[in-house]
Amino acid sequence: MKRLTGSTLLLTFVLMLAHATAFAQGRWIKLAPFPEPAEEVLGAAAGGKLYVFAGLAPGWKPKAMVYEYDPATDKWTKKKPMALPSHHVAIAELNGKIYAFGGFVLPAAGPAAWQPIDNAFEYDPAADTWKALAPMPTKRGAAVAAAVNNRLYVIGGATMLPGSKDTGIHPTRAHRSLTTVEEYDPAANAWRERSMMPTPRNHLAIGAVNGRIYAIGGRVGGAFISGGGNRLDLVEEYDVAADSWNPVRVRMPTARSAVAYGVHGGRVYVVGGEHQDYNLSTAFRAFEGFDAAKKEWFVMPPMPLQRHGLAAAVLGNRFHVISGDVQSAGTGLEMHTDAHDAYEFESTAK
Numbered sequence: 001m002k003r004l005t006g007s008t009l010l011l012t013f014v015l016m017l018a019h020a021t022a023f024a025q026g027r028w029i030k031l032a033p034f035p036e037p038a039e040e041v042l043g044a045a046a047g048g049k050l051y052v053f054a055g056l057a058p059g060w061k062p063k064a065m066v067y068e069y070d071p072a073t074d075k076w077t078k079k080k081p082m083a084l085p086s087h088h089v090a091i092a093e094l095n096g097k098i099y100a101f102g103g104f105v106l107p108a109a110g111p112a113a114w115q116p117i118d119n120a121f122e123y124d125p126a127a128d129t130w131k132a133l134a135p136m137p138t139k140r141g142a143a144v145a146a147a148v149n150n151r152l153y154v155i156g157g158a159t160m161l162p163g164s165k166d167t168g169i170h171p172t173r174a175h176r177s178l179t180t181v182e183e184y185d186p187a188a189n190a191w192r193e194r195s196m197m198p199t200p201r202n203h204l205a206i207g208a209v210n211g212r213i214y215a216i217g218g219r220v221g222g223a224f225i226s227g228g229g230n231r232l233d234l235v236e237e238y239d240v241a242a243d244s245w246n247p248v249r250v251r252m253p254t255a256r257s258a259v260a261y262g263v264h265g266g267r268v269y270v271v272g273g274e275h276q277d278y279n280l281s282t283a284f285r286a287f288e289g290f291d292a293a294k295k296e297w298f299v300m301p302p303m304p305l306q307r308h309g310l311a312a313a314v315l316g317n318r319f320h321v322i323s324g325d326v327q328s329a330g331t332g333l334e335m336h337t338d339a340h341d342a343y344e345f346e347s348t349a350k
Helices: 006-023
Strands: 026-030 039-046 049-057 061-070 075-078 090-094 097-101 120-124 129-132 144-148 151-155 181-185 190-193 205-209 212-216 235-239 244-247 260-264 267-271 274-276 281-283 287-291 296-299 311-315 318-322 340-345
Touching: 039 090, 039 097, 039 318, 049 097, 049 311, 049 318, 090 151, 097 151, 144 205, 144 212, 151 212, 205 260, 205 267, 212 267, 260 318, 267 318
Parallel strands: 039 311, 090 144, 260 311
Antiparallel strands: 026 340, 039 049, 049 061, 061 075, 090 097, 097 120, 120 129, 144 151, 151 181, 181 190, 205 212, 212 235, 235 244, 260 267, 267 287, 274 281, 287 296, 311 318, 318 340
């Protein structure tokens, strides 16, 4: 065994101290539990409040729930249901309104599956009302959405193969991941296609910082974790003004899909997620932040409870994570949690 010298011990201590300093930027706190625990829930913040949407019930039945969280009272309130019960919807906030794009529903006939849709809706939290919008050009679910310069961008997802007669996607039938990028203009209620994302994927994370959108992690191949969908650690940057994509050389420390995410202080934060392979089926506690300016990743203190299919949103100096399933999907057991935790930021990384 190699003997550690005094200088080696000192270096080890300094590295440990630096690591601890990174972790000293905030803390996890417990908040009011979520009233209706589920997986595949989605989060967004608007008007100083947090909203949780959708959910997936047994038998792939989509839920239409909407809950509002008031940080001033630490209480949840049930709101008007979504206009269309659906799951794996792309959610984004812009100018105080919350937009819901695509997703999956059950086919009207035949066996259960994930039928991709092109529906688009605007939710007004102040009025608690839903409004139908011009449909997306592409039917898809498990995509993500982000807002930049008064436009919304829907990226990636999964759908059927061209020419397929299937009514939906299924883990035992071939389907495809997408590179599709479509831009929505709320003022004109109109869509246009943009440059394709280099890597086709679904169940990814997204974040917009300084006019650029970052597509992070996700799943290639199939949309189902139990049907051959492989996790990614890949980061790709979309320059909205130039309508061009660039690779980011640094990878996310923990490859995963079915994550939650949010943006705070110029960083895109990714939390939770899942992975399956021949030997392993797991959900993650991982919490990691990507500094868009420095192109660096930071490992944060892990979430108190591992989960995938959770909701997340940033309110003030808190990154909220809500509900989800504490294990990977497709195991035959459903273990949804009502946990509502928030990471409270105390300082910004230098």
